[in-house]
Every structure is written in C-alpha cells, then in structure tokens.
Amino acid sequence: MNRQPFERDLRTFVSDVPEVAPRDLLESVLIELPTVSQRRRRFGVSRRFPKMSMPLRALATVAAVLVVALAAYTFLPKSSGVGSNPSPGPAASPTASPSPVASPEPTPTPRIAGAITVSDGATLDSGVRYVAPDFEPIFTFTGSPKLIYGLDGARHAFFGATTPSTDLGVVDAGSAFDESGKTIEVPSDVAAWIHARTDLDVLSTTPVELGTTSATLIEAKVHADAHTNAAGAINLFCPGAVDKCDFEEGGSIGYIPGNHLLVMVAPVAGKTVVAMATAPETSWTIVGGDAEAFLRSFQFPS
C-alpha cells in the first residue's frame, strides 16, 4: 500500500463516525446544567501562576495587590462608605440568570405604533409585536418562543432559536450566490431561480399575503452534495453589492447540506426582502411550524 492510498483509507476510516448524537445526550446535559455553576471570569495573571516559581508568584501577588490598592485609591469616590451602593458595571454575575428576563430592555420609543422596537440581543416574547430598530424597509413581526434577536446593520437581521437549534434571517438582498458560490446580481425572479437550483430540492411553493404585500414562501432541502464553503454551508443571499459579498464569509444565515429551509421572498418598495429559516432535518418537525408562523407574521407597513 503506498502513501496516498493509505492516507485516503485512514481518512475514510477516521471519518467513519456517527453524524448524529444519541437522542438523550443533549437532554442529559441540559438536565445536569443547573447543577453546574459557571466559573468567575479569571484574569490573565492567575492563569500564569501554575508555571511560575514560588518567589515569582509571591512577587506577582504583591504587585497585583498594590495595583488594585492604587486603583482603588485613585478611582473610588472619597465619600464612599461601607454601605454605599455597588457599581452598576457590566461584570457578569457568577450565578447564571436562566430566564429571558435578562434580555436587554426594548427601546422605549417605537418606530411604529403598536410594535416594540427590539434591542440587539433581546430574547423575544411570544406573541408580542416587534419592529427592528434600523432595518429598511421597515417591517414588524411577532415574537416566537425563545427566539433571540440580533441586528446586523440596516439590511440584515438574524434570529437564533434556542432548543431545538434554528437559524432565521432577514436580508434586504443586494446580491446572491449561485450554486458554485459565485456572487451574482439578485435574480429578477427569485422563486424561479431557487426552483432551478440543483443543490436544492424544492418541496413546496406557496403564495402568502403579508398585509398588503404579496410574497412567496418556498420550502426546500439542501442536497447532500451541495457545494459548500469552508464552514460547510451554502449561502444564498447577501445584503451587500456583488463586489462586497463573499461566499466564504456568507451574507446571512447559511444552509448545511441535508438541512431543511424556508425562504420567503417579498418585493417591497423596489427591494427584494428575503426572510429565511433553517434547521436540521431531525428537528424540522418540531421547529418548522414555528419558523413558518414567524415568517408569515411579517408585515411591511407602507
């Protein structure tokens, strides 16, 4: 056996592993999670201690104490007494805050009447009507259970569901990626373009009415042999122009071969707004309905 075939065989052998974890593995982790406390954040100097000799360690300790004392003397208010309030700094509490209550507060002045302007990083409340703070064209949507919102400029917003794992994104498409990963202009008929792709199996195409906007909802699966980027995903749309987008970097959420996806295409004010959702096939039966309801809740006020 010469070198190349052996390396090939070794690669094949090492890759001969289950691709899906046992069903109860995640559950067992999540059950034990509340019994495990997070560490306090450690500082660099403490990480170095194990490699330091005792005299050096003592010296470092003395130096650290002096630095802290000097900082305290310099920065603490002189009137600060024993009973003064602690600083409301951003340091994380060592105890976990398990509920969505920890989400950033919504911005008090909404962009649109009847909708809460959602903050970056907020956990959405189910059934509440939200509006993205900067996204253009403006749209509102209804919160779905355990969705976390993230804003990425005026042309892209994304959402991450908690368990099971789901990715959702909305993009004012400035360009698209073809099957080879090449960046192209957004096709004039996005639905037909998606249908024609050989790396997607289109399962259904449904017209949907989002208030006064007519959109198209496409459900599909990513082929196992789709051309993917280094992260193992295909990308479809990017908020930037053709010369600003890269298949490797991705423009919005990516789709992993074998995964299910929903793409909702809405022409709004001369733009192509694309809302997307994807999840592994194994969890699609659980999250697919919520994802579709979420996309269908979009409204584009004129």
Next chain:
Amino acid sequence: MIRLRGGAAVQDLLVERARRGDRDAFSALAARVVDGCYSLAYAVLRDADLARDAVQAALLGAWRDLPDLREVEKFDAWLHRLVVHACYAEARRERRWTAAVRAFPTEHPTLPDTAISVADRDELERAFRRLPPEQRAVVALRYYLDLPLSEVAATLGIPPGTARSRLHHATRQLRAAVEADARPAVTSEGRLP
C-alpha cells in the same frame, strides 16, 4: 463536524449570551454543537458509550468555563479542545476498568461503504484502539476535522513539532498494522492475522 452556519453571527451571539450566564442561550448552543462533538469524540474513542460520556463532560465543562473564553470567535477550537481532553479522561478511565483487548464492536456507524476493504478497516480499528489517546486525537483532528497541523497543535495546546511527531508515529503504526495484515504469516505481535 462542528460547523458554523453561513455567517457565524447567530453562534457568536449565543456564545456571548451563554458566557454571561444565559442557560437558554447555552442550551441552544449545545443543541447546535452536540452532534459535531459526538462525532469528534467517537473519532477519538471509537466507542459509543465512551464518546457519549466524553461529550457530556465536555459540554458541562464548557458551560462551567465559558466565562474564561476570551474570544467568542474561537469557541469552536476551544470546544474541540474540551472534547479531546474529555476523551483523554474517558480513555484513561476505560483503561482502568477493561482488559487490554476489548470486544470488537458489532455495528459500524452509519457510513456509506467506501473503497477501504473490510479487512483493512478491521485492522485499522484494532490498531487505532491500541494507540495512545493523544495520538488518536491528532489523527482525528487532522483527518476527520481536516485541520492543518498548525491548527491541530493550537487546538490541543501542544507545539507543532509534537503534533507532527504524534501524527507520524500514529500513521506509522497504523500503516504497519495494515501492511502486516496484508501478509499471510502470523504478525510480529503473535496475533492471528
């Protein structure tokens, strides 16, 4: 394989929130990475039960130690290291409790058949299990995750030369095992071919 979606934004967001103690975010993160962690652990340990235990330990360790993760974008490499170290612990634990020669697994994982022969596969399996876990980890990171040696070394926290040396010794032993198996005589270790 632990893979990011197209843009890493959602995962980064979840890591950041989990690092601040949000259990919901960590749950979502764990749901995302559990399959990849399990595959990697299996690639190192070649045993479903041990891989399961290793992943459980790694994920709980990840939750405990997340506040120490300084760069959110390095979460994947950091998690790989936790999984590999959990594999070391499981391998050591198993070595204490089982005989040197273990029962051969009756089922192979869900893999489409490949060009590799059954005899070679079985011999590789036996030889791989005889490798120290540190060498198995290098082989798994190099050939399963397809990482360049520099990243293998960085992931494991070892010098690149050590990673290269471990890979060299591992492949030499694995190759020797397969080549010995191809010969009709009894092997040098006295095992039946």
